[in-house]
Amino acid sequence: MSGVAKPKLAVFAVAVAFFVFMLIIFVNSFPADYRIANNDIGKYLSTGSLMPLFHLSSELIGEVGVILRFIGACFFLAATYIFIKRNPISWSFLRKAVLLEGIYYLFNIPFIVYLIVRALTSPDASSAAILSYYGAAASYAAQILFVTPVFLMFYRSLSNSARDRTGIFSWGALAIIGFVFGLWIKHFMLAIYAIGISFSSTIYIVGSINSSLTLLIAALIMVIVFMPLYKKTSTDFNVKALGTAFIVAGLYATIYLAISLVNEQYMTWLSLIDWWTIILVVLGLTVFLRKILKFNADQQMTTVTEELTEKARLRNFGDGVLVITADVVKFYVEKGRFRKHRKSIREIPLAEVENVEQQENDLSIFWKD
Structure with missing residues (x-):
């Protein structure tokens, strides 16, 4: 296998893993929405409260986001498949994938509002319930801030007819960084308001450290790797360091899955984990084994x-x-x-x-x- 084929296949493997992850969510979302609709409509008819309908509407709007994200995963898979088979990048498919991933998070805004309203209007709720409401709302809001703006700017650079490689590279790198920060805040907040941060046993110590630091370290490594580009002091970046960042990012889900095999609490929340990121270990190893890449953005x-x-x-x-x-x-x-x-x-x-x-x-x- 040639040096050019390995990175292509690794990226394609990432696209396949993400597609399978989204396919499972997409298929399971419809029965879940049906159960939520039956439950919320029943509560509304029995109590007359509008909160169940508020919850239902936020879930249905979120479902639109899930559908769009799944379509984006299809475009991403198609773009990478074309890339490994025919070599040229399918800019049209890549643009659509980036756009749909970026706007997906915006469809969670109604659910964020619902969670905050629910917390404010539930004086009798337990402290744990209030924490879960605010924690989930903060998690969704932070993901929007980390991911959506940079993805939309990346989409804009891809849509430019001139296709400036420097702009595409810069915004693409920033989109990756923002995405990993989004993954970190999602799983870190999940550990706080759902799984729990605990140091009562070796398993919980490892799990808590993993949720708190693994993805954060990966994102910070990426920031350091690409910093010379954004400071415009150099156009060099260390591919081995970038590969290390991908490996670390993939270790989060790997460690979580290992813990869930022996811990019921972690197994309970497994469905909310981005397990597809395990494949980032493969991508990272592929990138790590390559030499230092010099990207000369100024060369015409x-x-x-x-x-x-x-x-x-x-x-x-x-x-x-x-x-x-x-x-x-x-x-x-x-x-x-x-x-x-x-x-x-x-x-x-x-x-x-x-x-x-x-x-x-x-x-x-x-x-x-």
Whole structure:
């Protein structure tokens, strides 16, 4: 398997895991909504209180968000599949996936309002119940703040007809950071208002530390990795450090699942855990095993063309086409008419191509003497 195939397959594996995760939620959401509707309508008819209808409406609006997020997962899966099969990125599918993921969180706003109102209008509720209302509301609100703005800006950069690679890269990196922070706040708050932070036993100590720190550490590593880019002091970032961040992010669900096998309290809340993130360990290992990647955001396509063309001329390759991939520069030649898929007769390792960065996996450079 080539160096370019492994990262593609790892990203595709992430897309598959997320799709399966959302498919399960999508399928189970309809029976759950039916039960909620029966229960809330029954309470309204028996008590005349509008709170059950408030709850039902917030759940149904949230269901719209779930449907849109599932559709986004389908687009993400399709985009990654096209990427590994045909090489070019499907910008249309990727844009839709990013947009739907970003707006999904907004459909939780009615439920946030319901939780706050419920807490304020339940003076006889226990302290644990009040904590769960405010805790869940804070969790949903924080996820909106962490994820939605950066995803919408990422979508905007993808929608730009010029498709500035620097902007796409910057907002894409920020979207990943925001998403991991969103995962952290979700599971940290869940530990506070539902599972409980406890140091009464080794299992609870490990679980509490895992919920409090694992995803937070992963997000902070990503902030450090991409900091030079946002400070504009350098365009270099350490891929191994980024791989480490993905591994740490994937460890949260791995540790949680291991604990849930021996602890009933953790097993009870397993359905609310983003277990699909386990696959991030695979993505992280794939990224970690790669060398330091230098992303030169300022280098223009014309410069790349000129440098590669000149190197090809010096090697006396003759007329043809250069195709940049992740591991080599492939040089295709055919007498007469050029065919795109002609077998490569030369491969130049990127290490031998000085000061030239890969711009796109599907980049082709045509030239003639």
